[in-house]
Amino acid sequence: MKIRLADIAHSRSGDKGNTSNIGLIARSPEHYQTLVEQVTAERVKEHFAGVCKGRVERFELPNLHALTFLLYEALDGGGTLSLRADPQGKTLGTALLRMEIEAPE
């Protein structure tokens, strides 16, 4: 069965220059493993195709049941240059929560 990441995780996102920084947090410790297995850097890159022009790097924070992602070249030049309504990518965290994954057993 497919679920959305929003069903098992919450997030917060921000910027460093032209790089978007997304933190993805499992709503309960048992869901952390699901995030590790399914929310790979490759899937995130695919999810943000057209938004993220560079690579995606993923980090694991098992102590916080969280993953963080760096999306390079994802902010249209960055905070002061971008013409977007969301120049700092503050809403890209919830954009990630749209991702569909296989429901954990």
Place this chain on the structure above:
Amino acid sequence: MIRIANGQGFWGDSPDAPVSQVRRGPIDYLTLDYLAEVTMSILQKQRARDPELGYARDFVEVVERILPDLAAKNIRLVANAGGLNPEACRRAVRAVAQKNGFDLPIATVSGDDITSRIDELLDRGVEFRNMDTGEPLSTIRDRVRSASVYLGAFPIARALDGGAQIVITGRCADAALVLGPMIHEFGWKTDEWDRLAAGIVAGHAIECGAQGSGGNCQDDWATVPDLADIGYPIVEANPDGSFVVTKHEGTGGRVTVASVTEQLVYEIGDPRAYLTPDCGADFTSFHLAQDGPNRVRCIGVKGLPATPSYKVSISFAAGFRAIGSVAYAWPDAYEKAKAGARILRERLERMGLDFDTMHSELLGANACHGIAAAEPSPELAAQLPEVVMRFGVRSRNRIAVERFTKEIAPLVLSGPPSVTGLGAGRPKVEEVMAYWPALIPKSAVNAVVSQ
């Protein structure tokens, strides 16, 4: 144990938050974070207009309101409100203190502003290569407007050691505002990496203001109590580096493991080595636990040795931009907004104007999430009550951007129907600053504490 509060997460945050922090419960230190890259570019423009400006002017009003509490309760204030001009900021604060009959020792921390030293430093072999792209500074040298080094917490601690009740800094690492008081109080040494890193994690937890105490919190946001009266976060710090994040009793908001975790994963780059001027902090090392209502305890932070460099943020002129918008109403709001953007783009292209970039978005459809949201289905698109078409351009050529600002309004009479302009008049042309991140050897920078 000492209590360090945050009362400002950015310049433009609530002017009442610092007042609430000093009045509604016990604190020992109040920290106010005013600076972001966007802020530095505003300060730079202000200083260019008037050499007595270039600091966060709202800070002076805040100080005036909280002076009686600072004095009566012996609360010490640490703020990076000095921006590009800490001395002018101190003069303004001193004047307002004297006017109100207070005489508090005020220190400044400077040496971060290396704008006038760039050529000297280039001659000495500091390359200022762009940390992201590796390009040499010569690419933009003639357009540089300011260069600020992110200083660490030890100069702040020295200012406090010297007896300052108010410490005004220029650019420093945000978390240094919180780590500085801990170093001063607990006597931490420059190589106590785990403790310094604990101070950085604590600082990171509260440096964005109420975003650390239930604001902008996605974890069951609708159940966060009384956001209208949200309490800003406070750290209760211990000499061993352990700390509790909390807020004043009786205030709104929520401090839970989930709400604190959201802030801790925010903008940290590589979490295994979050680099600051004083140490690296390992965000994969520590543990959080709920320690009573609105109390989250953090233990076990591991640190890494500091690097031999400081980070420098160099601002440079990157042209001009303008952004305008119009709103289209049902029926076919989405299709009309899309057509409006296409028509405007065609008109601009026909004029042959010299834009670096043109960008259109449909607010109400998928502007925020972009491709991740996909285009609305035809059924959904047909139901949208209204869609805002937002269009922006950027160019090195100011005249091209000015010409663009005259093309939004005509769309109302010469484009798709059922449309209304937003706001008053033509869009404003703004000068754009961009940022060039670089490194500088610590030996080339002299942090100056003036008591």
